[in-house]
Amino acid sequence: MTDAWQDVRVVLLAGGRGERFWPRSTEARPKQFLQVDGKESLLRATFTRAAMLTAPESIYVVTHERYADLVRQELPALPEANLILEPCARNTAAALGLAARRLGPDSVIVAMPSDHHITGPARFRVTLQAAVEVARHGYLVAIGIPPTRPETGYGYIRRGAPLELPTVLPAFRVDRFAEKPDRATAEQYLESGEYAWNSGILVARADVLDQEIGRHMPELHAVLEQVQWAAPLPPGLAGQFAGLPGTSVDKGVLERSDRVAVVPGHFGWNDVGDWAALSRLLPLDENGNAVIGEVLLQDARRVVVHGGDRLVVLLGVSDLIVVDTPKVLLVCAREQAQEVRQVARIGAAFADALFACGDAEDLRGGPPCPA
Structure with a gap:
């Protein structure tokens, strides 16, 4: 100025x-x-x-x-x-x-x-x-x-x-x-x-x-x-x-x-x-989908996908949000993007507890979780 x-x-x-x-x-x-x-x-x-x-x-x-x-x-x-x-x-x-x-x-x-x-x-x-x-x-x-x-x-x-x-x-x-x-x-x-x-x-x-x-x-x-x-x-x-x-x-x-x-x-x-906002920031394909990461879409419409290193595949779905992380996979209706905060704290605590008592790559291979 x-x-x-x-x-x-x-x-x-x-x-x-x-x-x-x-x-x-x-x-x-x-x-x-x-x-x-x-x-x-x-x-x-x-x-x-x-x-x-x-x-x-x-x-x-x-x-x-x-x-x-x-x-x-x-x-x-x-x-x-x-x-x-x-x-x-x-x-x-x-x-x-x-x-x-x-x-x-x-x-x-x-x-x-x-x-x-x-x-x-x-x-x-x-x-x-x-x-x-x-x-x-x-x-x-x-x-x-x-x-x-x-x-x-x-x-x-x-x-x-x-x-x-x-x-x-x-x-x-x-x-x-x-x-x-x-x-x-x-x-x-x-x-x-x-x-x-x-x-x-x-x-x-x-x-x-x-x-x-x-x-x-x-x-x-x-x-x-x-x-x-x-x-x-x-x-x-x-x-x-x-x-x-x-x-x-x-x-x-x-x-x-x-x-x-x-x-x-x-x-x-x-x-x-919220995650739905990415549909206004990212380029959309012909079906209105916004994606980041390794994503394969088949007959999918108006989805928002924030992926990581592994392949995320969506088949025959619409109006979803999918967020893939090493600890948590989130799938929710696009219209409920604002409500993600309602599950964030309990979901984070649950994910941390699972990883504390299991292997990060395969939870089934870890010791049993406490009741």
């Missing part, structure tokens, strides 16, 4: 567990560190995108302490001082509140989740420039993506009155946030033209974000106040973080604040939130 971005700091959110991408995504190596599309990791792609906006010295990563080494491996260009480590993961409100305190009250934060796929870099830059301008007027600015289909897996933002601000793109007050809708409601949102997908990208002055956390999440703010502006974390913060509820910044702040604006983002955007 230009000197107009001297006060801007890009913050990459990289502390999530990515349970909808189980069994590839695990607690030891969650999805932001995976090459889910067979290319570079989601985190590295996000960093590359941020580096098109500003210098690496102005890019920060917020993550859990356990993932510090993974971030360093993925992002060797990230300055060590720009790695903000949460003592305990408590969702995006705590992560962004901590980042705001660390970066100083005069900073403008551009917060990006690390699991997006974005195209149209020029339009992306212009959108964020407009959002930064709006944020300097004291607003918490969400980026809303004009919907192209009745998507039931995303949250929505209803656009309110326009803001009379001298920005490069129009901005609007937020009338309300809407939860992930059912199909009929999503169709109504699409037809009305008043709703946008909530991208999860947030732009705000650090002091405004801190003030709004104080207004709407006083318990969190009381803990954050122990972090002096632009200072390292004080000792003893971990225990207090552990006692906080895990609340997203959307739920805890944006849905309650009267200082929220939205800037429409007319660039290509996909939330890589």
Whole structure:
């Protein structure tokens, strides 16, 4: 960018567990560190995108302490001082509140989740420039993506009155946030033209974000106040973080604040939130199938397959997700991709137990498992 971005700091959110991408995504190596599309990791792609906006010295990563080494491996260009480590993961409100305190009250934060796929870099830059301008007027600015289909897996933002601000793109007050809708409601949102997908990208002055956390999440703010502006974390913060509820910044702040604006983002955007999203990222064959790895399809339609080194064969099936890993084979209906997180923890625990008492190549050859 230009000197107009001297006060801007890009913050990459990289502390999530990515349970909808189980069994590839695990607690030891969650999805932001995976090459889910067979290319570079989601985190590295996000960093590359941020580096098109500003210098690496102005890019920060917020993550859990356990993932510090993974971030360093993925992002060797990230300055060590720009790695903000949460003592305990408590969702995006705590992560962004901590980042705001660390970066100083005069900073403008551009917060990006690390699991997006974005195209149209020029339009992306212009959108964020407009959002930064709006944020300097004291607003918490969400980026809303004009919907192209009745998507039931995303949250929505209803656009309110326009803001009379001298920005490069129009901005609007937020009338309300809407939860992930059912199909009929999503169709109504699409037809009305008043709703946008909530991208999860947030732009705000650090002091405004801190003030709004104080207004709407006083318990969190009381803990954050122990972090002096632009200072390292004080000792003893971990225990207090552990006692906080895990609340997203959307739920805890944006849905309650009267200082929220939205800037429409007319660039290509996909939330890589579950395995079904690969059908929008990977090239499709003539039957709408998206595959990675050694895969043989016969009379298969609209399947998503993420394979490995061994051959995966699908015959006469449709609308499935298949993920093959050394420990776990996941097969689920494509329409239930969002529900994978419901089985992730118990499935991971069961797989670990099986491998602890059996051979990794042939479980039947190991000792008997305890009852």
